[in-house]
Amino acid sequence: xxxxxxTVEKIEDTTGILSGERYEFFINVEVDEDDDLYSENGLYxxxxxxxxxxxxxxxxxxxxxxxxxxxxxxxxxxxxxxxxQDYCTQHAK
Numbered sequence: 001x002x003x004x005x006x007t008v009e010k011i012e013d014t015t016g017i018l019s020g021e022r023y024e025f026f027i028n029v030e031v032d033e034d035d036d037l038y039s040e041n042g043l044y045x046x047x048x049x050x051x052x053x054x055x056x057x058x059x060x061x062x063x064x065x066x067x068x069x070x071x072x073x074x075x076x077x078x079x080x081x082x083x084x085q086d087y088c089t090q091h092a093k
Contacts, residue, residue, distance in 0.1 A: 002025060002031075003028070004030055006028065007025070007026045010023055019053075021092070022059070023092050023093070024046070025046070026044055027044060027046075027047075028043070028044045029044065031043065036074070037074055037076075042065065043063060043066060044066055045061050045084065046062045057085070058088065058093065
């Protein structure tokens with residue numbers, strides 16, 4: 001899996017209930033044709049990412065086809081999740 005580009009927005013907690021900061025990432029990725037996740041329509045991953053007192057973590061992610069916005073019920077492999085974790089940590093504002 002290769003990350004191509006992303007957009008990110010900080011999620012405002014108007015209630016003040018959540019500690020730390022939350023971000024919503026939309027990450028465009030490409031995968032090899034022989035990968036189970038491959039789609040000729042392209043893929044993006046929506047990630048809810050938390051930053052709290054110096055620690056970071058992926059709260060949730062969903063995978064979608066780019067052109068159809070169709071949800072793909074698929075879990076990433078551990079090294080792919082690590083790639084997303086590192087990428088989001090590096091790009092959280």
